[in-house]
Amino acid sequence: MPSRKTMYPFPVDGALRPVFQGAQLPHWQTAAEAKGFCLIGRAVDRLHVILGCKTCGTPTLKRISVVLGHNPECPHCIRIRRESAAAAVGAQLCGPDPDGDRHYGLYQLACGHHDRRQHTRVEAAADGGHKLSCSICLQERHAAEAEVQGWQLLGDALRTNKSYRHYEHQCGHQQDVAIANMRSGDIDCAGCGESWASKPSKIYLMTFTLPEAPVLKLGFSSNPALRLRQVQEDPKLSKGALLRETSVATGHRAICIEKALHMHIATHRPDLIVPPALFRSHMRITSEIYHRYGKTYISALLDAVASGWDPTVSPPQPQSTQ
Ligand SMILES: [Zn+2]
Ligand SMILES: [Zn+2]
Ligand SMILES: [Zn+2]
Structure with a gap:
């Protein structure tokens, strides 16, 4: 007969739970033990028991049928796992999904914005060492x-x-x-x-001090100073600076020269190419990053362009010192 008066003296899943008087069958205990729990006792009604998680030590209410026939999970362990995954990516788990999807939660991201996120995605980001991108920040950008x-x-x-x-x-x-x-x-x-193709443009050379390697970026833009800010995930970390820029009459001309220069470097100095793994997490670009020790060589190429060398038609080597 259930006792309405007697409560377990500790909260279970956030509430005090009444004791349910009744026999505990030995195979319940065996099933609970096999699944990482100890059986604390019956509670609420004839269908439920309280389990104690052997990992985190916290009690949780489960249906007996779940203990016997399924893989009962500890909600506290799950929460701890999700919270630490969020912390690893600079975020915080604030609560359940406002839209009611149990696979999602409400997170405060590193930038301060709140957004719904799939828990498994947050955990995957933490495992892979990735950041959570913020759709609000992205749209602002x-x-x-x-x-x-x-x-x-x-x-x-x-x-x-x-x-x-x-x-x-x-x-x-x-x-x-x-x-x-x-x-x-x-x-x-x-x-x-x-048309951008007919507007004046510039070939630029930038430098960045990434944790993995000091690097250069060679590219074209009508506004290199702005481009410098855009390419860095965290300018305080990568410390980008514009080394030089060369004016080109049109955007179309700039893209032709830029492509020819990358081709030229890939042909003559493939050792200068930095693998994307070294800069991917710091830069919003996917290629055309060079080791800083190639600065003299690339500067010589830009000198040659400034004094009339057309890398798109003639392949002469500028006076390189590297
Ligand atoms: Zn647990
Ligand atoms: Zn944001
Ligand atoms: Zn228009």
């Missing part, structure tokens, strides 16, 4: 990148392509543009005909 180019971010692209967004130009025309192209200003407006 895309909007800021567009503003610099004279465009306004409107939202998702009309086409189903995750690398694109929908933007409005200063002229009022709206179109999809690839995020990467908006970032570098490589946009042709189909409304007013303004």
Whole structure:
């Protein structure tokens, strides 16, 4: 007969639970032990028992049928596991999913924004040493990148392509543009005909002090100073600086020269190419990063370009000192 008065003297899963008077069968104990728990006693009604987790020592209420027929899990161990995964990526688990999906939780991310996240994704990020990207921060960044180019971010692209967004130009025309192209200003407006290819551009050389290696980035942009800020995940850590820039008449010309220079380096000095694993977590780029010891060599190439060498047609070696 159940006793309404007698309660277990400790909270179980956040509440005090009544003792249920009744026999405990030996095979319940065996099943609980086999699954990492000890059987503390019956509780609430004839269907439930309280188990003690052997890992974290915390009691939890389970149905007897779950103890016998399933793999009972300790909710406290799960919470501890999720909290430590969140901490490992600089986030905090704030509570259950506001949309009620038990696979998701509400997290405060390292940037301070709150967002729903799938628990297993947070744990995978922690295991893989990745960060959790924040969709709010990401959208702010895309909007800021567009503003610099004279465009306004409107939202998702009309086409189903995750690398694109929908933007409005200063002229009022709206179109999809690839995020990467908006970032570098490589946009042709189909409304007013303004074209990046005909606007002046620059070939630049930047330096970064990454924890793994001091590196260089060679690229082109109409605004290298802005590009410098955009490529770094954490400028305080990577300490980027613009070493030099060479003006080029048009964006089209700049991209041709830049590609030819990368080809030239890959052919003549492949040892300068830095594997992406060394910079991927610090830089928002995927390639065309060189070891800093190649600075003299690459500077000589840029000197040659500035004094009229066209790397896209002629392959002469500039006077290299490396
Ligand atoms: Zn536990
Ligand atoms: Zn954020
Ligand atoms: Zn336009």
